[in-house]
Amino acid sequence: MGVRWPSNGNSNAGGLVIPATVPTVALLSAPLNLSIDNQQVLLQWYLAVTWGGDITSVVLKIIRGSTAGGTLLNSGVTVQVTSADTLVLGGCWTDIPGIVANQQYAVTLTTAGGVADSTVADASIALIAL
Amino acid sequence: MGLRFPANANTKLVNTNLVHSVDTIVLVTDPIDVTTDSPLVMLVWYAAVSLGLGDNALTVQLFREADASGALVNSGPMMNFTAHTTVTVTGSFTDRPGEIAGQQYSLILTAGGGLADSTVLEGCFAAIAL
Numbered sequence: 378m379g380v381r382w383p384s385n386g387n388s389n390a391g392g393l394v395i396p397a398t399v400p401t402v403a404l405l406s407a408p409l410n411l412s413i414d415n416q417q418v419l420l421q422w423y424l425a426v427t428w429g430g431d432i433t434s435v436v437l438k439i440i441r442g443s444t445a446g447g448t449l450l451n452s453g454v455t456v457q458v459t460s461a462d463t464l465v466l467g468g469c470w471t472d473i474p475g476i477v478a479n480q481q482y483a484v485t486l487t488t489a490g491g492v493a494d495s496t497v498a499d500a501s502i503a504l505i506a507l
Numbered sequence: 508m509g510l511r512f513p514a515n516a517n518t519k520l521v522n523t524n525l526v527h528s529v530d531t532i533v534l535v536t537d538p539i540d541v542t543t544d545s546p547l548v549m550l551v552w553y554a555a556v557s558l559g560l561g562d563n564a565l566t567v568q569l570f571r572e573a574d575a576s577g578a579l580v581n582s583g584p585m586m587n588f589t590a591h592t593t594v595t596v597t598g599s600f601t602d603r604p605g606e607i608a609g610q611q612y613s614l615i616l617t618a619g620g621g622l623a624d625s626t627v628l629e630g631c632f633a634a635i636a637l
Binding site: 382417419421437451452454455456457459466467468469470471505507 | 511514515516517518551552553555589592593594595597628629631632633635
């Protein structure tokens with residue numbers, strides 16, 4: 378097989394509840410070891426979320442770390458959603474975290490506009506060292 | 508470190524203002540050299556766009572080259588959205604440009620439906636030789 382670059386991916390069967398207005402880790406990668414060469418990491422993420430009956434927007438953050446308190450990588454964009462609909466969100470991002478072991482990444486969601494919980498129906502995240 | 512395949516991924520927005528109905532380059536990959544073996548190149552892209560007043564559609568075009576002078580790789584689909592909201596678009600595509608040095612790819616967005624400009628908030632574009 379030769380050399381294999383560090384990478385991992387994991388998928389959730391769904392069911393995770395996103396409480397209204399609470400920053401919640403909706404996706405968490407497994408640890409990645411980037412122990413030499415400061416490689417760039419490409420993140421690919423996918424979420425299908427059923428929004429609460431009164432939810433109208435969501436803040437999407439890509440985090441270097443395993444919790445909402447990690448380093449924010451993207452701009453933390455606010456996306457408008459239709460209440461009670463199921464929407465697919467996805468995208469990619471890049472990061473160069475340095476020479477580090479056990480690097481994890483998280484995608485957090487913070488809903489707004491109402492008080493109803495939302496539910497993750499499907500989710501996947503992949504990390505690929507380039 | 509062994510063998511590294513040609514790849515580039517970045518989040519550098521070339522333009523953030525989408526003038527109504529004007530094809531606008533949003534993201535460009537840095538050059539990659541695919542000089543041996545005619546490898547398949549996988550493109551992964553993502554953009555978050557705040558649609559202008561009345562704008563309710565985005566056309567997404569992927570070009571082989573750093574601008575629209577190159578070959579259109581995809582079909583340039585137009586996607587419909589609720590006007591004046593913030594939305595995300597994402598996807599992947601493959602191309603086999605042949606054995607060539609300095610190959611770049613560009614992502615061009617066109618907002619339609621209204622008369623106001625739209626704004627690209629964030630984005631990512633990756634080209635990975637497989």
